[in-house]
Amino acid sequence: MPLESTVTENYRKVRENVRRACERAGRDPAEVTLIAVSKTKPVSMMEELLPEGVVDFGENKPQELKEKYELLPKDLRFHMIGHLQRNKVKYVVGRACMIHSVDSLRLAQAIQEEAQKRGILVPVLAEVNIAGEESKFGLSPEETPDLVQEISRFPNLRVQGLMTIAPFVENPEENRVHFRNLYKLFIDIKERNIDNVSMCILSMGMTNDYEIAIEEGATMVRVGTGIFGERDYNKETSGEDVL
């Protein structure tokens, strides 16, 4: 019998948890995309997951996304999930299948310019600081609908939904209220029927709380530690983009 790697085993466990959370919530597992968050992890670990049929990977640093994109098969889908500075947009547009972290009109404008230059459409999500944490990037829930409306005028951007990073909590149940609030905001904006905006993706839930996020309507969950193990933060400077 072939020996399975830990990464493969972890991935299968998470997949099974996703399936069960969907079952509890009466949802079709096909509605939920599991993004394997590979930030700080080597390409060799990502390759271990390819036989499992994994195609969605999450990265939070533009240069790292670019480097891995160049090294791996072109049919993979790289999700840009980290804070993005305007001068780094050029590394991401044309490589990321989606940018989850749009939190200002100026950033949207920079993505529009790069996308126009390349003649492509860029799917984006608006990042919402749903719990109002001071330390976090993201829009307040109050300003989100107007920003989505403004971004909808950029011809090379497609707003497809919302993303949030929930607070770090001991008990993931504490985040249920935040996921529920983001879902409500998602429905509110969807009901506005803004031209050029599709509102079909809700990116929420990480290793600690993805099952609860699925119960509350997530269509994309972003799992790093649960698949690849703990990250070595001595090897990088911080969770933010400082490369």
Ligand SMILES: *Cc1c(COP(=O)(O)O)cnc(C)c1O
């Ligand atoms: C790192 C990261 C994740 C994954 O976090 P884990 O707790 O390791 O699952 C998800 N989303 C974003 C935006 C991240 O930066």
